[in-house]
Amino acid sequence: MTTQREMPVTSSIPLMRPWVDEAEVMAVANTIRSGWIAQGPQVMAFEREFARHMDLPHAVALSSGTSALEMALTLLEIGPGDDVVVPSLTFIATANAVRRVGARPVFADVSPVTGTLTAATIEQALTPVTAAAIVVHQAGVPADTESISARLPSLPLIEDAACAAGSMTRGRATASGALLAAWSFHPRKLITTGEGGMLTTTDHDFARRARRLREHGTDIPAAVRHNDASPRRESYGEVGFNMRMTDIQAALGRVQLARLAALVEQRRQLAEHYAEHLSVDPRLTLMGDPDYGLTNYQSLCLRLGPDVSVNPTDVLHSLAEQGITGRHGIMAIHRQPAYRDHGHVALPVTDELTERTMILPLFHQMTRGDVRRIARHVLRAVAA
Numbered sequence: 001m002t003t004q005r006e007m008p009v010t011s012s013i014p015l016m017r018p019w020v021d022e023a024e025v026m027a028v029a030n031t032i033r034s035g036w037i038a039q040g041p042q043v044m045a046f047e048r049e050f051a052r053h054m055d056l057p058h059a060v061a062l063s064s065g066t067s068a069l070e071m072a073l074t075l076l077e078i079g080p081g082d083d084v085v086v087p088s089l090t091f092i093a094t095a096n097a098v099r100r101v102g103a104r105p106v107f108a109d110v111s112p113v114t115g116t117l118t119a120a121t122i123e124q125a126l127t128p129v130t131a132a133a134i135v136v137h138q139a140g141v142p143a144d145t146e147s148i149s150a151r152l153p154s155l156p157l158i159e160d161a162a163c164a165a166g167s168m169t170r171g172r173a174t175a176s177g178a179l180l181a182a183w184s185f186h187p188r189k190l191i192t193t194g195e196g197g198m199l200t201t202t203d204h205d206f207a208r209r210a211r212r213l214r215e216h217g218t219d220i221p222a223a224v225r226h227n228d229a230s231p232r233r234e235s236y237g238e239v240g241f242n243m244r245m246t247d248i249q250a251a252l253g254r255v256q257l258a259r260l261a262a263l264v265e266q267r268r269q270l271a272e273h274y275a276e277h278l279s280v281d282p283r284l285t286l287m288g289d290p291d292y293g294l295t296n297y298q299s300l301c302l303r304l305g306p307d308v309s310v311n312p313t314d315v316l317h318s319l320a321e322q323g324i325t326g327r328h329g330i331m332a333i334h335r336q337p338a339y340r341d342h343g344h345v346a347l348p349v350t351d352e353l354t355e356r357t358m359i360l361p362l363f364h365q366m367t368r369g370d371v372r373r374i375a376r377h378v379l380r381a382v383a384a
């Protein structure tokens, strides 16, 4: 059996590595030993702690960030006949959730500075049947939801905060004031539960209904029924889902949550080192803080200026030869086969960003030396 200590020391650098150690192992083991592993006391504690940490009123743990988006749309009663404005420049789950509830995603362009929707780009995508917009805090860079709401006050916003744990907007946790926000704990995000998500809301009734809907619409959660000495019969008021998180996942999430501040600080420091090293070539820019907030650098997006003659694929190949794993920039959903026949307005900024950006390695255990080495190879590749 190979243990972590026996693993060979290689000089290859992955894109991302979650920060998980013995504390998580113990928390998971203790939960398994407790005899209750499905949704129960750990999930309740994780929800409480997440809400406190993010300074928001209601948190409902779910099976994934995608589930949380689908739940948010369901709570707004969005379905067939409704349009929902979404960016194309995002992970495909954002648009898929809209399709899954039977509504139509309408793609809008994004700001070239933040890669996120703005009031102006949303306005271009409005139709007579627009029911909501999903604003994505892309790669951890907060969108300016306050100015969107100021200009479009009657448009309900769902915030896709899948990547945004630890980002800040005007001095508050990003998405903490959201009517509805969807969070993800996939290992590609800052804190992880393996798979998992959270729906947060400022609306008490949305939170109550989401708790029932995630468990098939029941009025008595299974964990409560289990501990109830009297044989009460539960009732199912409406058709729900199974979107539950397990106590095993929540136990992991509670330990991860305590790491969030340190994770963000380390990522921001490493990003600063990247910026220092890459600044010798003025044609390169890193997507960073907007003037109203702070990014958690969930992804470190490097943009190649128009006068760089190579493209991200060339640079990624050069990095791969050095054992360094990068990725193409954020995908554009309107270019995917599943959305081929889906009409959309012109998306020039989205096209430019998806073609000319790439994602560089960034994770907690990286060293300044790793950053220096990666930056050196990037500079060499773009100088070619």
Ligand SMILES: *Cc1c(COP(=O)(O)O)cnc(C)c1O
Binding pocket: 064, 065, 066, 067, 090, 091, 093, 094, 136, 138, 160, 162, 163, 183, 184, 185, 186, 196, 197
């Ligand atoms: C990861 C991600 C999702 C989906 O989250 P899962 O937990 O993987 O379902 C949705 N939107 C964005 C922007 C994401 O990055």
